[in-house]
Amino acid sequence: MEAVIAVVALLFxxxxxxxxxxxxxxxxxxxxxxxxTITHARRTVEDHTLRxxxxxxxxxxxxxxxxxxxxRTSMRATQDALHAGVGEDESLKESLGLFERLSAHxxxxxxxxxxxxxxxxxxxxxxxxxxxxxxxxxxxEAADSLRWAARDRARRFADDDLDTLSAQIDVETGAxxxxxxxxxxxxGSTGAGSTATGSGSSTTGSSATGSSATGxxxxxxxxxxxxxxxxxxxxSSPPPPWPEAPASDAAETSEQTWPxxxxxxxxxxxxxxxxxxxxxxxxxxxxxxxxxxxxx
Numbered sequence: 009m010e011a012v013i014a015v016v017a018l019l020f021x022x023x024x025x026x027x028x029x030x031x032x033x034x035x036x037x038x039x040x041x042x043x044x045t046i047t048h049a050r051r052t053v054e055d056h057t058l059r060x061x062x063x064x065x066x067x068x069x070x071x072x073x074x075x076x077x078x079x080r081t082s083m084r085a086t087q088d089a090l091h092a093g094v095g096e097d098e099s100l101k102e103s104l105g106l107f108e109r110l111s112a113h114x115x116x117x118x119x120x121x122x123x124x125x126x127x128x129x130x131x132x133x134x135x136x137x138x139x140x141x142x143x144x145x146x147x148x149e150a151a152d153s154l155r156w157a158a159r160d161r162a163r164r165f166a167d168d169d170l171d172t173l174s175a176q177i178d179v180e181t182g183a184x185x186x187x188x189x190x191x192x193x194x195x196g197s198t199g200a201g202s203t204a205t206g207s208g209s210s211t212t213g214s215s216a217t218g219s220s221a222t223g224x225x226x227x228x229x230x231x232x233x234x235x236x237x238x239x240x241x242x243x244s245s246p247p248p249p250w251p252e253a254p255a256s257d258a259a260e261t262s263e264q265t266w267p268x269x270x271x272x273x274x275x276x277x278x279x280x281x282x283x284x285x286x287x288x289x290x291x292x293x294x295x296x297x298x299x300x301x302x303x304x
Contacts, residue, residue: 055080061125068133069125075144076121082148083114086155093158097165100158107154114147 058080061073090107094100121140127133182189 051080068130068137071137072121072125072133072140075140076118078148079114079118079121079144082151082155083111086151087111089155089158093162097161100161103154103158107151110147110150110154114151117143117147 055077058073058077062070062077064070065073086107090100090104094104117140124133124136124140
């Protein structure tokens with residue numbers, strides 16, 4: 009009994025711990041989401057305020073607002089690009105570390121520009137504007153170079169992958185159209201063979217022409233000598249006549265060769281009964297014998 013109570017108590021404590029852990033996780037996630045929402049809203053409000061100041065307030069205050077807006081926009085775009093690419097390319101971790109060091113200078117400059125917005129001495133503020141403008145340009149240029157380098161690296165990888173994929177697709181399409189390669193190879197071999205055959209036949213033809221001319225002259229001389237020797241001994245006799253064609257062949261050729269008409273075919277066919285006569289009906293042992301019909 010004590011063991012059962014101990015097990016139940018242990019399960020209860022375990023459920024309580026798990027519930028507390030889940031509650032802490034949920035509360036932390038909700039707090040982070042709320043903080044992100046508040047930060048995003050504050051950032052949006054500040055951006056709109058700076059944009060409005062840059063257009064509405066001329067002079068040193070409006071230029072300070074333009075510098076802050078330019079700095080914040082560039083740093084935020086670079087941060088988003090590096091964080092998005094570091095998950096796919098591990099080499100961007102070093103670039104991300106450099107950007108974090110650059111972000112420290114950016115935050116310091118942004119805080120200084122924010123303090124100078126409430127500076128009452130406009131003359132001193134106008135004197136410090138060139139230095140502030142130069143620092144802002146340097147930080148923005150460094151951030152832009154990091155961002156565009158990361159984007160160019162990602163685009164280069166995409167182009168290399170596309171080139172490799174295009175080469176593989178070309179190989180696959182060539183394998184699928186294998187008959188075109190075979191036909192081109194057959195055409196080339198046939199053309200080479202016909203060229204070789206033509207040259208060989210021309211050589212053979214010239215040699216055969218010479219041999220035939222020599223043979224013809226020799227044969228004509230022999231025929232003349234044989235005719236001169238046999239003409240006085242044997243009289244010339246007429247050639248025998250060709251045999252006549254047999255009568256059966258002539259009779260067959262004189263008849264028509266197309267098939268007979270349907271009426272003649274039906275007349276020559278023997279007549280058949282329309283319905284076959286019924287055969288004896290098979291009986292089984294379990295069937296009753298049919299009773300004879302009585303006339304009474």
